[in-house]
Amino acid sequence: MSLAGLGTAVMLVLGGRFYQLEVLRHKELLHKAQSNSVFTEYTTAPRGRIWDRHGKLLVTNEPDFQLEGIPFEVPHDAKHLQQLALATGQPPHKLKARVDKALKAGPLEPFVFARALNTPQVVAATKLLPQYKGLKLVIRERRRFAGGLHATHSLGYMGEITAEELKELRPKGYMGLDRVGKEGLERTYDGWLRGYKGVSKISIDALGRTVKTNQVRPPKPGCDLKLALDWELQKVAESALQEMLDTLRKENGELSGGSVVVMEAQTGAVRALVSLPQYDPRPFARGITQKEYTRLINQPNLPLLHRAVQTIASPGSTFKLVTSSAALSHGLCSAGTVFYCGGSYAGANCFVTSGHGSIGFEGSLAHSCDVVYYMLGVKLGVDRLSRHAQNMGLGAPTGIDLPGESHGICPTPDWKWKNIGDKWYEGDTVNFSIGQGFLLVTPVQMAVVCAAVANGGKIVQPHLVQQVVSYQGRIMARPGFKPRRRLKLAGNLWAAVRQGMRGAVLYGTGGACNSEYVHVAGKTGTVENMPNSENVHGRNHTWFVSFAPYEHPEIVVVVMCEKSGGYGGSRCAPVARKIYDYLYGPSQGIR
Amino acid sequence: MSLRAVVCSLLGLLTVGWLAVWSSAGWAGEGSKQLTHIIMGLGLLGLCAQSRPLSIRWLSTPYFFASALALLLVLIPGVGQTVNGSQRWLSLGPLGTWQPSEFAKLALILMLARVYQGRKPGWKAFFTAGACTGLLFALIAKQPDLGTALVLGAIFAGMSWVAGAPFLGLFTLIVGGAALAPFVLHDYQKNRLLIFLHPETDPRGLGYHITQSQLAIGSGGWVGQGLGQGALSQNGFVPENWTDFVFSVIGEELGLLGCWGLLALGALLAVQLLRVSWTCRDRYEALVCSGVCTLLGFQGLTNLCMTVGLAPVVGIPLPFCTYGGSAMLINLVGIGLVMGAAQADNAAPKLQELLKKTEPEAR
């Protein structure tokens, strides 16, 4: 019958068509179907913020509006570019030149027409979007220095991840084009600050259209850093040192750098860390150009160097803290020993060439008599002195939470043989005992040494970050909370050294730091230099290491000036005094 | 008609269809709602199967005009709800949102059966039937809903043919309609109809739908990717694939065997329904049965053809599979009417056998 026949025919056609599609053309269609694909998109989490010890916001994020587009797709005739240039506040001829260059280099490569747009520019650009095909406004995040440009070396900056970094960090979830901390705390704590990326599955069909977006995991914001840094104190320390450097520049006619470490004597929490000159980190935040970077690294005063942790120099007489405590601990002298300085020892002169005559242990530190320490150094021998110096933290990184910390050099005969290719002479020991010669230290290492004297032998770990706090407010880490080790020396030995330092401030070389508000104890250091290419006049480096209050030490202040000329007592001690005056004076900065 | 065959094939179709909707749209969305529709529909089916269609013949006219009224209401701005540019839905508040054009399909079947119930329908009956169809056709075409309008046309043609209406009139109407279509239709509508021949020329519109649907079916293979595993069905590559293109989900996830199975179930059901409409003794009931057969058969075959690229894409759902409450209820009620008619029919042979038994005695 005809209806049955018709029905059967249609059924057969349909069944056959199914067979054709699903069996005969299966491979072809499956292949095409798979060119519809699901992509995983990662969204960067909001980066953690950085706060000072009093809850002042130092570093946060701000949106960075960029106008991006495919140069070929965006109308690029003169009239349109003129409009675009006006909307983004750029000189039209410059934008045209850039677009022309991009059109030649890669007309289909994404191109940034303008970055860091301000609000009126964003509004103007938004109005342009509908008429410009292929132009889009992209919102990224960048760092904003909410507290102003201070401590820039310590806070650090971010930059695009390099191929080598990526190779190392890929297992931890880092990806190409990520921005990572390049310097300072941004780098040390990058893993905490960055949080976890959000994951979305995006279905893209064969035409490249987004069909469906499925958020698998939302981004998890990074942890905040609560610093031990005291922002107001940081500013005071920076301006105090800057004033001194300005004076030196007038006197010497050359730029020089310097650094200040203000640290809690008992815990190693860093209250201020100054390295001058500073650089402006904002170009790094928005993406520094090669030209700007080259200019920066070619400056003779090395603004990128974090002097407090990266400069190594001889400690000069401040090393006498080590020599004296070594001699005391080995019983070579006591707080009551009286020495005799005749002005020179074994061919090496005292700092006061006429000699100090009879001088007690306290006086030897207060007046910084070299001859006493030549004698003590030779009596100790290089091995015992070197071991004690190492125990106090020299020749090794202090473990401060900043990248690129210098080790310094704590010389031994072995070291000299390997590196200089010569044997150790007694003259080397003589030099070593007053902190000259091969010995090289960083300011932060001296802060640890001074803290050990002040707190009675605890070797603290300096740390800028007190707490790493998750976005939900949980404390995730407390870096450097515990001291690294404790030296087994009788407490009265340390008291003897402290007494010497107090003497230096009261009637000795450090008189310039005799604050009226607090009893400061300190030790000056003056490093004589031979003229060389970097230091053509052979100007002295100067040091001042100190702590206060003398009776119950709380704060360690180390000041160091490069190529300053003069003496530690005249160059560095006044800087330290300003810091103590701020902390303990009428402003009561500490409380 | 075998009751068991009808129940088995119907439940089979409902199960496969629901699985496809559930797999592509999920339980929380359309999956659970469709299950409610099925249960409600099966309830109505049971109700209808209890009695003969003849007993509700008086309803035909009021139901028809109620449908026409509902279609009119839909067209009033603010009353009808617009989706994708055409007004199709009527909201009844807590009672859900319904599609009067689906109810109109059944209304037309009942009305035409009443018009044609006379022994030999002449020109007068034919024109009455044509006018009834034309009224609903115009109201639906106005929405615009070309697919449903076509279904109405098919019902009219099928039932007129079964009723034995004047062949000349039917022929003229079909040929005339087909000849007139190019002049009546807008250019975009013609393009839409013909796009299935070259889906690649419209990669961003309907052609995209057709291509993606065929890709999905083609990637199924013999046994399919597995329920819930279809890469295209699950990731939204076939847009709204729980509606008219639901078959692409079956093709991708259940494979050729699933497709053939669905076809076989449909064929089994069709054969059973057709059998009832042939054996019905009452003309009204026979016409209702043939109308239901046309409704389901035309929609099913057209939908399958458009899904696999053998026919133009017009919005015609796949009965028992495509998501939608109105269509599900109407289709199941249709089956219920046929089952009611069959029951009455089943009762009749008993009487005949009784007569046969008594005949020899009478001789």
Ligand SMILES: [Zn+2]
């Ligand atoms: Zn002396």
